[in-house]
Amino acid sequence: MNIPMVDLKSQYLKIKNEVDTKIANVIDNTEFINGTEVKLFKQELSEYLDVRHVIPCGNGTDALQIALMALGLQPGDEVISADFTFIATVETIALLKLTPVMVDVDPHTFCIDPDRIEAAITPKTKAIIPVHLFGQTADMDRIMEIAEKHNLFVIEDTAQAIGSDFTSSKGWTKKAGTIGHIGCTSFFPSKNLGCYGDGGAIFTNDDNLNEKISSIVNHGMKVRYYHDNIGVNSRLDTIQAAVLRVKLPLLDKYNAARRSAADYYDNAFKNCDKIITPKRFEKSTHTFHQYTLILKDVDRVGLQKHLSDKGIASAVYYPVALHNQKAFQEFKYDAGDFPVTDKLCETVLSLPMNTELDNDTLKYITENVLEFVAK
Numbered sequence: 001m002n003i004p005m006v007d008l009k010s011q012y013l014k015i016k017n018e019v020d021t022k023i024a025n026v027i028d029n030t031e032f033i034n035g036t037e038v039k040l041f042k043q044e045l046s047e048y049l050d051v052r053h054v055i056p057c058g059n060g061t062d063a064l065q066i067a068l069m070a071l072g073l074q075p076g077d078e079v080i081s082a083d084f085t086f087i088a089t090v091e092t093i094a095l096l097k098l099t100p101v102m103v104d105v106d107p108h109t110f111c112i113d114p115d116r117i118e119a120a121i122t123p124k125t126k127a128i129i130p131v132h133l134f135g136q137t138a139d140m141d142r143i144m145e146i147a148e149k150h151n152l153f154v155i156e157d158t159a160q161a162i163g164s165d166f167t168s169s170k171g172w173t174k175k176a177g178t179i180g181h182i183g184c185t186s187f188f189p190s191k192n193l194g195c196y197g198d199g200g201a202i203f204t205n206d207d208n209l210n211e212k213i214s215s216i217v218n219h220g221m222k223v224r225y226y227h228d229n230i231g232v233n234s235r236l237d238t239i240q241a242a243v244l245r246v247k248l249p250l251l252d253k254y255n256a257a258r259r260s261a262a263d264y265y266d267n268a269f270k271n272c273d274k275i276i277t278p279k280r281f282e283k284s285t286h287t288f289h290q291y292t293l294i295l296k297d298v299d300r301v302g303l304q305k306h307l308s309d310k311g312i313a314s315a316v317y318y319p320v321a322l323h324n325q326k327a328f329q330e331f332k333y334d335a336g337d338f339p340v341t342d343k344l345c346e347t348v349l350s351l352p353m354n355t356e357l358d359n360d361t362l363k364y365i366t367e368n369v370l371e372f373v374a375k
Protein backbone atom coordinates (compact mmCIF):
# COMPACT_ATOMS: atom_id res chain seq x y z
CA MET A 1 0.00 0.00 0.00
CA ASN A 2 1.16 3.51 -0.79
CA ILE A 3 -1.40 6.18 -0.03
CA PRO A 4 -0.10 9.71 -0.61
CA MET A 5 -1.63 12.95 0.72
CA VAL A 6 -2.46 14.03 -2.83
CA ASP A 7 -2.79 11.91 -5.96
CA LEU A 8 -2.22 14.15 -8.95
CA LYS A 9 -1.29 11.29 -11.25
CA SER A 10 -4.64 9.46 -11.13
CA GLN A 11 -6.45 12.77 -11.57
CA TYR A 12 -4.27 13.65 -14.57
CA LEU A 13 -4.83 10.30 -16.29
CA LYS A 14 -8.59 11.02 -16.44
CA ILE A 15 -8.05 14.32 -18.32
CA LYS A 16 -4.80 13.42 -20.06
CA ASN A 17 -6.05 13.62 -23.64
CA GLU A 18 -7.54 17.06 -23.26
CA VAL A 19 -4.63 18.45 -21.24
CA ASP A 20 -1.97 17.06 -23.58
CA THR A 21 -3.74 18.43 -26.66
CA LYS A 22 -4.12 21.87 -25.13
CA ILE A 23 -0.50 22.05 -23.98
CA ALA A 24 0.67 20.92 -27.43
CA ASN A 25 -1.48 23.66 -29.01
CA VAL A 26 0.11 26.37 -26.87
CA ILE A 27 3.56 25.20 -27.92
CA ASP A 28 2.45 24.92 -31.52
CA ASN A 29 1.17 28.51 -31.46
CA THR A 30 4.21 29.69 -29.44
CA GLU A 31 1.77 31.78 -27.39
CA PHE A 32 3.85 31.35 -24.25
CA ILE A 33 3.19 34.71 -22.59
CA ASN A 34 -0.31 36.20 -22.15
CA GLY A 35 -1.72 33.86 -24.76
CA THR A 36 -5.35 33.25 -25.66
CA GLU A 37 -5.67 30.59 -22.95
CA VAL A 38 -4.78 33.18 -20.29
CA LYS A 39 -7.41 35.63 -21.55
CA LEU A 40 -10.08 32.92 -21.73
CA PHE A 41 -9.19 31.59 -18.28
CA LYS A 42 -9.44 35.09 -16.82
CA GLN A 43 -12.93 35.41 -18.25
CA GLU A 44 -14.07 31.92 -17.27
CA LEU A 45 -12.80 32.22 -13.70
CA SER A 46 -14.52 35.57 -13.25
CA GLU A 47 -17.78 33.99 -14.44
CA TYR A 48 -17.33 31.01 -12.11
CA LEU A 49 -16.61 33.24 -9.12
CA ASP A 50 -19.13 35.89 -10.14
CA VAL A 51 -16.56 38.62 -9.63
CA ARG A 52 -15.95 41.63 -11.93
CA HIS A 53 -12.18 41.25 -12.31
CA VAL A 54 -9.70 38.38 -12.24
CA ILE A 55 -6.02 39.24 -12.63
CA PRO A 56 -3.90 36.10 -13.16
CA CYS A 57 -0.37 36.16 -11.72
CA GLY A 58 2.68 33.99 -11.06
CA ASN A 59 1.69 32.30 -7.78
CA GLY A 60 -0.36 32.75 -4.62
CA THR A 61 2.41 34.51 -2.71
CA ASP A 62 2.77 37.07 -5.49
CA ALA A 63 -1.00 37.52 -5.43
CA LEU A 64 -0.86 38.51 -1.75
CA GLN A 65 2.11 40.80 -2.23
CA ILE A 66 0.54 42.55 -5.23
CA ALA A 67 -2.78 42.94 -3.40
CA LEU A 68 -0.97 44.66 -0.53
CA MET A 69 1.02 46.85 -2.95
CA ALA A 70 -2.24 48.00 -4.57
CA LEU A 71 -3.53 49.44 -1.29
CA GLY A 72 -0.89 52.17 -1.12
CA LEU A 73 0.09 51.47 2.48
CA GLN A 74 3.01 53.16 4.23
CA PRO A 75 5.90 51.43 6.04
CA GLY A 76 4.87 50.75 9.61
CA ASP A 77 1.17 50.44 8.81
CA GLU A 78 -0.28 47.41 10.54
CA VAL A 79 -1.94 44.48 8.82
CA ILE A 80 -3.82 41.92 10.87
CA SER A 81 -3.74 38.24 9.96
CA ALA A 82 -4.04 34.78 11.45
CA ASP A 83 -1.26 33.17 13.47
CA PHE A 84 -2.17 29.69 12.19
CA THR A 85 -1.53 29.69 8.45
CA PHE A 86 1.07 29.07 5.78
CA ILE A 87 3.92 31.58 5.99
CA ALA A 88 3.12 33.25 2.64
CA THR A 89 0.22 35.19 4.10
CA VAL A 90 2.30 37.02 6.66
CA GLU A 91 5.65 36.97 4.90
CA THR A 92 4.38 39.37 2.22
CA ILE A 93 3.27 41.85 4.89
CA ALA A 94 6.76 41.91 6.41
CA LEU A 95 8.44 42.00 3.00
CA LEU A 96 6.70 45.30 2.21
CA LYS A 97 7.91 46.79 5.52
CA LEU A 98 4.41 46.70 6.93
CA THR A 99 3.88 45.35 10.42
CA PRO A 100 2.23 41.92 10.64
CA VAL A 101 -0.09 41.79 13.64
CA MET A 102 -0.96 38.18 14.30
CA VAL A 103 -4.09 37.10 16.12
CA ASP A 104 -5.23 33.76 17.43
CA VAL A 105 -7.71 31.53 15.62
CA ASP A 106 -11.04 29.93 16.41
CA PRO A 107 -10.44 26.46 17.92
CA HIS A 108 -13.18 24.83 15.82
CA THR A 109 -12.88 26.38 12.36
CA PHE A 110 -9.09 27.06 12.53
CA CYS A 111 -9.83 30.48 10.95
CA ILE A 112 -9.05 33.92 12.38
CA ASP A 113 -11.10 34.76 15.49
CA PRO A 114 -13.12 37.96 14.82
CA ASP A 115 -13.24 38.90 18.52
CA ARG A 116 -9.46 38.99 18.59
CA ILE A 117 -9.32 41.11 15.44
CA GLU A 118 -11.24 43.90 17.19
CA ALA A 119 -8.90 43.72 20.15
CA ALA A 120 -5.83 44.04 17.90
CA ILE A 121 -6.92 47.18 16.04
CA THR A 122 -4.85 50.34 16.63
CA PRO A 123 -4.78 53.72 14.82
CA LYS A 124 -2.08 52.23 12.54
CA THR A 125 -4.20 49.27 11.39
CA LYS A 126 -4.96 49.47 7.67
CA ALA A 127 -5.98 46.01 6.54
CA ILE A 128 -7.06 42.52 7.58
CA ILE A 129 -6.06 39.33 5.76
CA PRO A 130 -8.37 36.49 6.80
CA VAL A 131 -7.20 33.07 5.64
CA HIS A 132 -9.88 30.60 4.58
CA LEU A 133 -7.93 27.73 6.06
CA PHE A 134 -8.22 24.09 4.97
CA GLY A 135 -11.19 24.82 2.69
CA GLN A 136 -13.79 26.87 4.48
CA THR A 137 -14.23 30.59 4.89
CA ALA A 138 -13.59 32.63 7.98
CA ASP A 139 -16.60 34.47 9.40
CA MET A 140 -16.76 37.12 6.68
CA ASP A 141 -19.93 38.70 8.14
CA ARG A 142 -18.09 39.66 11.31
CA ILE A 143 -14.86 40.53 9.50
CA MET A 144 -16.56 42.89 7.00
CA GLU A 145 -18.53 44.49 9.84
CA ILE A 146 -15.30 45.19 11.75
CA ALA A 147 -13.57 46.43 8.59
CA GLU A 148 -16.38 48.85 7.78
CA LYS A 149 -16.51 50.16 11.32
CA HIS A 150 -12.76 50.87 11.36
CA ASN A 151 -12.35 51.72 7.67
CA LEU A 152 -9.98 48.84 6.88
CA PHE A 153 -9.23 46.94 3.69
CA VAL A 154 -9.91 43.21 3.59
CA ILE A 155 -7.76 40.88 1.48
CA GLU A 156 -9.04 37.30 1.52
CA ASP A 157 -6.41 34.56 1.28
CA THR A 158 -8.43 31.89 -0.48
CA ALA A 159 -5.51 29.74 -1.63
CA GLN A 160 -7.06 26.78 0.20
CA ALA A 161 -10.75 27.47 -0.38
CA ILE A 162 -11.41 28.17 -4.03
CA GLY A 163 -14.98 27.17 -4.84
CA SER A 164 -16.25 27.45 -1.25
CA ASP A 165 -19.49 29.35 -0.82
CA PHE A 166 -20.12 31.74 2.05
CA THR A 167 -23.74 32.41 2.98
CA SER A 168 -24.17 35.61 4.93
CA SER A 169 -26.68 35.97 7.72
CA LYS A 170 -28.04 38.77 5.52
CA GLY A 171 -29.12 36.14 3.00
CA TRP A 172 -26.66 36.44 0.10
CA THR A 173 -24.22 33.72 -0.96
CA LYS A 174 -20.84 34.52 -2.52
CA LYS A 175 -17.71 32.60 -3.44
CA ALA A 176 -14.77 32.72 -1.06
CA GLY A 177 -12.41 35.46 -2.18
CA THR A 178 -15.10 37.76 -3.62
CA ILE A 179 -16.44 39.26 -0.39
CA GLY A 180 -13.60 41.52 0.75
CA HIS A 181 -11.93 44.24 -1.33
CA ILE A 182 -9.45 41.79 -2.89
CA GLY A 183 -9.20 37.99 -3.01
CA CYS A 184 -5.99 36.04 -3.63
CA THR A 185 -5.56 32.45 -4.65
CA SER A 186 -2.90 29.94 -5.66
CA PHE A 187 -2.93 27.29 -8.38
CA PHE A 188 -0.03 25.34 -6.85
CA PRO A 189 -0.48 21.74 -8.09
CA SER A 190 -1.89 20.37 -4.83
CA LYS A 191 -4.47 23.15 -4.30
CA ASN A 192 -8.13 22.42 -5.02
CA LEU A 193 -7.71 24.03 -8.45
CA GLY A 194 -4.09 23.24 -9.24
CA CYS A 195 -2.07 23.65 -12.41
CA TYR A 196 1.13 21.79 -13.38
CA GLY A 197 3.59 24.32 -12.02
CA ASP A 198 3.14 27.66 -10.27
CA GLY A 199 0.18 29.95 -10.78
CA GLY A 200 -2.06 32.37 -8.95
CA ALA A 201 -4.79 34.97 -9.31
CA ILE A 202 -6.19 38.08 -7.70
CA PHE A 203 -9.91 38.98 -7.72
CA THR A 204 -11.74 42.22 -7.11
CA ASN A 205 -15.08 43.87 -7.76
CA ASP A 206 -13.49 47.33 -7.52
CA ASP A 207 -12.62 48.91 -10.90
CA ASN A 208 -9.92 51.19 -9.44
CA LEU A 209 -8.20 48.35 -7.62
CA ASN A 210 -8.37 46.27 -10.79
CA GLU A 211 -6.57 48.99 -12.70
CA LYS A 212 -3.84 49.27 -10.07
CA ILE A 213 -3.37 45.52 -9.74
CA SER A 214 -3.31 44.98 -13.52
CA SER A 215 -0.60 47.61 -13.76
CA ILE A 216 1.48 46.30 -10.82
CA VAL A 217 1.61 42.73 -12.19
CA ASN A 218 3.10 44.19 -15.37
CA HIS A 219 5.92 46.50 -14.17
CA GLY A 220 3.56 49.34 -13.27
CA MET A 221 2.85 49.83 -16.94
CA LYS A 222 -0.37 50.62 -18.81
CA VAL A 223 1.20 52.02 -21.95
CA ARG A 224 4.22 50.03 -23.06
CA TYR A 225 7.49 51.42 -21.63
CA TYR A 226 5.69 54.12 -19.61
CA HIS A 227 5.84 53.09 -15.96
CA ASP A 228 3.37 54.85 -13.62
CA ASN A 229 4.32 53.03 -10.45
CA ILE A 230 6.71 50.41 -9.14
CA GLY A 231 5.48 47.02 -10.13
CA VAL A 232 6.66 43.44 -10.49
CA ASN A 233 6.72 40.82 -13.19
CA SER A 234 4.14 38.24 -12.25
CA ARG A 235 2.30 36.30 -14.94
CA LEU A 236 0.36 33.09 -15.28
CA ASP A 237 2.03 30.99 -17.99
CA THR A 238 -0.14 30.24 -21.00
CA ILE A 239 0.57 26.53 -20.58
CA GLN A 240 -0.68 26.70 -16.99
CA ALA A 241 -3.79 28.60 -18.07
CA ALA A 242 -4.48 25.84 -20.62
CA VAL A 243 -4.34 23.21 -17.84
CA LEU A 244 -6.55 25.34 -15.61
CA ARG A 245 -9.14 25.73 -18.37
CA VAL A 246 -9.50 21.95 -18.47
CA LYS A 247 -9.79 21.70 -14.68
CA LEU A 248 -12.03 24.69 -13.86
CA PRO A 249 -15.21 23.03 -15.21
CA LEU A 250 -14.39 20.05 -12.95
CA LEU A 251 -13.74 22.09 -9.79
CA ASP A 252 -17.21 21.60 -8.27
CA LYS A 253 -16.97 17.86 -8.93
CA TYR A 254 -13.47 17.79 -7.43
CA ASN A 255 -14.64 19.65 -4.34
CA ALA A 256 -17.64 17.30 -4.01
CA ALA A 257 -15.25 14.31 -4.13
CA ARG A 258 -13.20 15.86 -1.32
CA ARG A 259 -16.37 16.45 0.71
CA SER A 260 -17.48 12.91 0.25
CA ALA A 261 -14.10 11.59 1.46
CA ALA A 262 -14.51 13.91 4.47
CA ASP A 263 -17.98 12.45 5.11
CA TYR A 264 -16.43 8.98 5.19
CA TYR A 265 -13.75 10.09 7.67
CA ASP A 266 -16.28 11.93 9.86
CA ASN A 267 -18.48 8.88 10.05
CA ALA A 268 -15.62 6.49 10.78
CA PHE A 269 -14.32 8.63 13.66
CA LYS A 270 -17.62 9.78 15.13
CA ASN A 271 -17.59 7.40 18.10
CA CYS A 272 -13.92 7.85 18.93
CA ASP A 273 -13.48 10.21 21.86
CA LYS A 274 -9.78 10.72 21.15
CA ILE A 275 -10.41 12.29 17.78
CA ILE A 276 -12.16 15.58 17.07
CA THR A 277 -13.25 15.72 13.44
CA PRO A 278 -13.15 19.09 11.64
CA LYS A 279 -16.10 21.35 12.31
CA ARG A 280 -18.10 22.52 9.33
CA PHE A 281 -18.82 26.19 9.75
CA GLU A 282 -22.53 26.63 9.08
CA LYS A 283 -22.05 29.75 6.90
CA SER A 284 -19.53 28.13 4.56
CA THR A 285 -19.41 25.07 2.38
CA HIS A 286 -16.24 23.14 3.16
CA THR A 287 -14.05 22.21 0.22
CA PHE A 288 -11.57 20.23 2.34
CA HIS A 289 -8.24 21.35 1.01
CA GLN A 290 -7.09 19.44 4.07
CA TYR A 291 -8.91 17.00 6.33
CA THR A 292 -7.48 17.92 9.71
CA LEU A 293 -8.17 16.13 12.98
CA ILE A 294 -7.50 17.31 16.50
CA LEU A 295 -6.04 14.48 18.57
CA LYS A 296 -6.82 14.20 22.28
CA ASP A 297 -4.21 12.40 24.38
CA VAL A 298 -2.82 10.56 21.36
CA ASP A 299 0.91 10.16 20.70
CA ARG A 300 0.99 12.01 17.37
CA VAL A 301 4.51 11.00 16.43
CA GLY A 302 3.63 7.38 17.20
CA LEU A 303 0.45 7.56 15.13
CA GLN A 304 2.30 9.05 12.17
CA LYS A 305 4.90 6.30 12.41
CA HIS A 306 2.19 3.62 12.62
CA LEU A 307 0.48 5.03 9.52
CA SER A 308 3.73 5.38 7.67
CA ASP A 309 4.57 1.72 8.39
CA LYS A 310 1.26 0.83 6.76
CA GLY A 311 2.02 2.97 3.71
CA ILE A 312 -0.31 5.81 4.69
CA ALA A 313 0.88 9.40 4.45
CA SER A 314 -0.11 12.01 7.06
CA ALA A 315 1.07 15.56 7.72
CA VAL A 316 1.06 18.29 10.33
CA TYR A 317 -0.26 21.61 9.03
CA TYR A 318 1.24 23.55 10.78
CA PRO A 319 3.85 22.41 13.29
CA VAL A 320 5.11 25.90 14.23
CA ALA A 321 2.86 28.92 14.81
CA LEU A 322 3.92 32.05 12.98
CA HIS A 323 4.59 33.93 16.22
CA ASN A 324 7.24 31.30 16.99
CA GLN A 325 8.99 31.49 13.62
CA LYS A 326 12.56 32.75 13.69
CA ALA A 327 11.86 34.95 10.67
CA PHE A 328 9.39 37.01 12.71
CA GLN A 329 11.44 37.39 15.87
CA GLU A 330 11.87 41.14 15.36
CA PHE A 331 8.14 41.69 15.89
CA LYS A 332 8.34 40.42 19.50
CA TYR A 333 5.00 38.71 19.77
CA ASP A 334 3.68 37.99 23.22
CA ALA A 335 3.90 34.21 23.64
CA GLY A 336 0.76 34.17 25.79
CA ASP A 337 -1.44 35.70 23.08
CA PHE A 338 -1.96 32.55 21.03
CA PRO A 339 -3.27 29.71 23.23
CA VAL A 340 -5.45 28.21 20.50
CA THR A 341 -2.77 28.16 17.82
CA ASP A 342 -0.22 26.79 20.29
CA LYS A 343 -2.55 23.92 21.15
CA LEU A 344 -3.42 23.23 17.49
CA CYS A 345 0.23 23.07 16.48
CA GLU A 346 0.69 20.26 18.99
CA THR A 347 -2.49 18.30 18.32
CA VAL A 348 -3.55 18.55 14.66
CA LEU A 349 -3.01 15.83 12.09
CA SER A 350 -4.06 15.89 8.44
CA LEU A 351 -4.96 12.67 6.63
CA PRO A 352 -4.76 11.97 2.88
CA MET A 353 -7.24 14.22 1.08
CA ASN A 354 -7.67 14.45 -2.66
CA THR A 355 -10.14 13.87 -5.46
CA GLU A 356 -9.21 10.23 -6.02
CA LEU A 357 -9.90 8.48 -2.69
CA ASP A 358 -12.20 5.46 -2.92
CA ASN A 359 -14.01 3.71 -0.08
CA ASP A 360 -11.54 0.81 0.13
CA THR A 361 -8.67 3.24 0.62
CA LEU A 362 -10.61 5.29 3.15
CA LYS A 363 -11.55 2.12 5.04
CA TYR A 364 -7.88 1.08 5.19
CA ILE A 365 -6.80 4.53 6.42
CA THR A 366 -9.49 4.91 9.08
CA GLU A 367 -9.09 1.36 10.40
CA ASN A 368 -5.39 1.92 10.84
CA VAL A 369 -5.91 5.25 12.60
CA LEU A 370 -8.49 3.71 14.94
CA GLU A 371 -6.29 0.68 15.62
CA PHE A 372 -3.51 2.90 16.94
CA VAL A 373 -5.72 5.35 18.80
CA ALA A 374 -7.63 2.58 20.63
CA LYS A 375 -4.40 1.18 22.12
Ligand SMILES: *Cc1c(COP(=O)(O)O)cnc(C)c1O
Pocket residue numbers: 059060061062085086088089131157159160185186187188198199200
Ligand atom coordinates in the same frame (compact mmCIF):
# COMPACT_ATOMS: atom_id res chain seq x y z
C1 LIG B 1 -0.44 27.83 -0.87
C2 LIG B 1 -0.76 29.00 -0.07
C3 LIG B 1 -0.27 30.28 -0.37
C4 LIG B 1 0.79 30.53 -1.39
O1 LIG B 1 0.61 30.05 -2.65
P1 LIG B 1 1.87 29.79 -3.63
O2 LIG B 1 1.20 29.66 -4.96
O3 LIG B 1 2.51 28.54 -3.17
O4 LIG B 1 2.76 30.97 -3.57
C5 LIG B 1 -0.72 31.34 0.39
N1 LIG B 1 -1.56 31.18 1.40
C6 LIG B 1 -2.04 29.96 1.75
C7 LIG B 1 -2.98 29.86 2.89
C8 LIG B 1 -1.64 28.83 1.04
O5 LIG B 1 -2.10 27.63 1.40
